[in-house]
Amino acid sequence: MAKKAATNKTNTKKTSFKKYIIGFWVLYFLGALSVLFIFLFASWGVFGPMPDFRQLENPETNLASEIISSDGETLGKFYLSDNRTPVKFKDLPLSIEQALVATEDIRFYEHSGIDARGTLRAVTYLGKRGGASTITQQLAKLLFTETASTNRIKRVLQKAKEWVIAIRLERQYTKQEIMAMYLNMYDFNYNADGIRTAARTYFGVEPRDLKIEQSAMLVGMLKNSSYYNPFRREKLTLDRRNTVLFQMFNYDYISKQEKDSLQKLPLETDYHSESHNAGIATYFREYIRSYMKDWINENPKEDGEKYNLYLDGLKIYATIDSRMQEFAEKAVNDHMKDLQKEYFVQNTPKRNSTTPFVNLSKAEVNGLLKRAMKQSERWRHMKYDLGKPDDEIEASFKEKVPMQVFSWEGEIDTVMTPMDSIRYYKSFLRSGMMSMEPQTGHVKAWVGGINYKHFKFDMVKQGKRQVGSTFKPFVYATAVDQLHLAPCYEVPDVTHCIDANKYNNPKPWCPRNSGGETTGEMMALKDALANSVNTVTATLIDRIGPAPVIDLVHKLGIDSEIPEVPSIALGTPDVSVYEMVGAYGTFANQGVYVKPVLVTRIEDKNGTVLFEYKPESRDVLSSEVAYTMVEMMKGVTESGSGVRLRTTGADKWNKVYQEIITGYPWDFKNPIAGKTGTTQNNSDGWFMGIVPNLVTGVWVGGEDRSVHFRSIAYGQGASMALPIWANYMRDCYSLEELEISDQDFTPPEEMTIDLNCGKRIVEEGEQPIEKPDTDDGGFTSDF
Incomplete structure (x- = not known):
């Protein structure tokens, strides 16, 4: 009996163990099937729309239109919220590629969109030793998925969409194209959308001209460009840049000597705003805006839709030479600053009671100011947008308000009435x-x-x-x-x-x-x-x-x-x-x-x-x-x-x-x-x-x-x-x-007119005597 009882007990244990084994495999296959179905459902769009082949071929991004000078420089851009101008991988420096791979995805060139080892590490250590997102997944998130949810279940579903999209991206694009697309998509703050605008905004250079330490700073900002902001959190951004440099050394992209010397360098940013009010050729750019408005109205797309100057990424090749434009702006600014200084010396209220106006009566001055008031944007807004009566609008021009005004020494924060600001601006040549x-x-x-x-x-x-x-x-x-x-x-x-x-x-x-x-x-x-x-x-x-x-x-x-x-x-x-x-x-x-x-x-x-x-x-x-x-x-x-x-x-x-x-x-x-x-x-x-x-x-x-x-x-x-x-x-x-000519003008082949007037030519080195400019001549408006 005892032997039979022992046998039954052994059989019961075997049966129980067998149930555990079966249960494990059932759970395993159910889990695998669940994961499989999650990915299938994600690819079928059950958890939200998925991009089709055509969207992957042409992902919808807002691209700024760009004005390009005759010497190949960007004069300015037209954009609403996204100041993005994409660059190709061949235009990126090697340091950007190395910094990005070393910091974000060291097996980027080995995986097919999903890094299995990284995923296993993230699951095992619950993300404490780094995340599992590859560069391709991060691109998928930027292109096609919504903001990361704080709900765990929703976040898992979002992650599944990212994985599916990442795999599709890997099938559709080369590694180099994926990296370029990711860098072109990222928002670096200060209207710097994409790596090209970021390089120009933070350092005033094209991406190909970035130094190693500059590339490291920009790659460091990819973690969180608002947090790692060189203008608001310089120390944090510096530390993050140095972390990127360490990773580059860690994976043998730079030597220890390079790493040590580069980590000692300050950030040394060179901020260049790409706003519509800043940069070179601002007046020219504004004229081009109106020029393009007319061109767009007269030249629709093949389907009849109009081009969008702010979203369609048009390239406008201008005749302006950026070097000559800078020379022209410098010449104007240098001389006008000097001339304005002298004007202020000669037209003080003590010397001229109607300054800045000359030889006018008080009534004439008031008439000019009132006319300027009614031509101002403030008057237009209050009268036509807000529907205010004239007397109320006029009274508002006599109330002091905080404002920022122009001066040749820099903008001035002040408090004055709008009418006084009109008089102030009238005084500038x-x-x-x-x-x-x-x-x-x-x-x-x-x-x-x-x-x-x-x-x-x-x-x-x-x-x-x-x-x-x-x-x-x-x-x-x-x-x-x-x-x-x-x-x-x-x-x-x-x-x-x-x-x-x-x-x-x-x-x-x-x-x-x-x-x-x-x-x-x-x-x-x-x-x-x-x-x-x-x-x-x-x-x-x-x-x-x-x-x-x-x-x-x-x-x-x-x-x-x-x-x-x-x-x-x-x-x-x-x-x-x-x-x-x-x-x-x-x-x-x-x-x-x-x-x-x-x-x-x-x-x-x-x-x-x-x-x-x-x-x-x-x-x-x-x-x-x-x-x-x-x-x-x-x-x-x-x-x-x-x-x-x-x-x-x-x-x-x-x-x-x-x-x-x-x-x-x-x-x-x-x-x-x-x-x-x-x-x-x-x-x-x-x-x-x-x-x-x-x-x-x-x-x-x-x-x-x-x-x-x-x-x-x-x-x-x-x-x-x-x-x-x-x-x-x-x-x-x-x-x-x-190649501005310093030669003489070329005469026609046949010239019969006596140009020298039969007079002696002034010898070289002989100083001519200046005669006063007689341009005025006191002409009157009798006709």
Whole structure:
């Protein structure tokens, strides 16, 4: 019996053990099946939509459109929330690849999207020795899954989706493509979406130029870019960077000596904001925004849908040269800062009770301020968006509010009334500058003002001002063309009155020279243009009439309205810098007008060409007439109002320049054609400068014509605008690869006009005597 009982007990134990074994395998297979079904359900979209093949081929990401300069630099971007411009793997430095693999996924090139060893380690140690997410899984999460849930069950389901997507990504893309996509997708903060924008934002370089320690910092930020922020948590970010460097050493990507030396380096960030208000060519970029708006409306996609400038990743290839643009902005900023300082000295409330306005009554000043108030964005918003009554809006302009205002020493946080801020901003002199290659029409530099954030109005194309004596070459060109006059042709320098009956004017028009003096002697046209003699110009316009001049001006690309009156000869029309540069380019291009070009090509995000520019040109003048005008305008810089470009600065009569002009003296030796311009009361200063392959126009003045210098010494074009051209050109010449010509202009094959006027040529080294700029001439608005 005892033996039988023992046998039964043994059989019972075997049966129980067998049940445990069966139960284990049942649970194992059920678990395996559960995991399998979880992945199957995830792939079938049971836990949420899954991307199909087409989505994997073209994952939907918001891509910023990019303006690319003629020398391959990014001038700016258009984006809403995602400032992302993708780069290919070949454009990434080796240090980024090594840092990322060493820190995030050392078996990246071995697994197929899921790292089994890493997953087992994470499960065994409950994540205490690192997570299991591969680079591919992290990309899947960025591309196709929602924010990580705090609910464990939901998080498991999300993880299953990530695994499935990761495996599909591995099948669809190469390892290099996956790494590039991940780095392009990550948000590095400060509108730095993707590795390219991050490299430019934090270090001011393209990704390919990142140093090892810079790559390590950016890879370190991948853990949490908000937490590891070099501007808010410098010490934490530094430690994280050093951890990445240690991992690179740990996996033999760098030596111990490199690791030790790199870990001792500070972060040394170089912040470059890519906001719409910052960076270079801000005014140009804003113009391109409006240009692209029109282009998009006129050029829909094949399916009829319109391109989105902020999401579709368009590449806009511009003619601007980033190096020349920087030179132009520096020239404007340096000179305008000096000029503004002198303006403030001369226009203090003690010296001028209506400052910043000159020679106005109190009533006139109040009228200007009130008009500016009603043109302000604040007034527009309160009246049209909020529906406030006028008296309430006007009262708000008298209440002090905190604000940040512009100054040449940096932005100032202050408290003032909006009306006081209007007066404050009125006191600043403005500027516009454009530089163009006359043979192609390519615009190489565009500076629409002194600070885009605070002065948004673009004085290159939007703004139009009286052009003063820079209009005179159009009168002379018409005379040379139609009357076949040579530069040696002589006209008496005497007061010339134009009959009132010709233009139904109440009285004759008798323009004066600067200072009102005439020599009474015969004067060659070349000398008259060089010294901007008003009486000679009046004689010419009387002989040819305004109509032929206006016809020529319109053929030269100036679309502004020009009244048919003789006073246009002295520059009364309002014209933009953009128009003036295009017109002067015709003189340098042998009489052929070429319309200024801003965009040469537009591509979509895949590199497909959507638009290519076709030059627009027309013959306006004969090459002989055009060359004659260039030779006549060379006299402006050889013996006329632009002779300051030639001087060494040792002359006592240049005291004003030596006191207020940064960069003076210039001592240019190469041939330069040009023309200064100054309008009545010194309200506008112009300089148009030409060398064989570059035409540049500069305007300086106040927002209102009543904001100006009292004396011509400071207010003439030779003092206000010419220095900007000179400093810009000196910088351009310093960079030989720009290939800005310092040679003479090429004459036509046949030239019958006597350009030297039979006079002695000034010997080399002989100092020319400067004559005062006579651009003002006291012209009146009688016509």
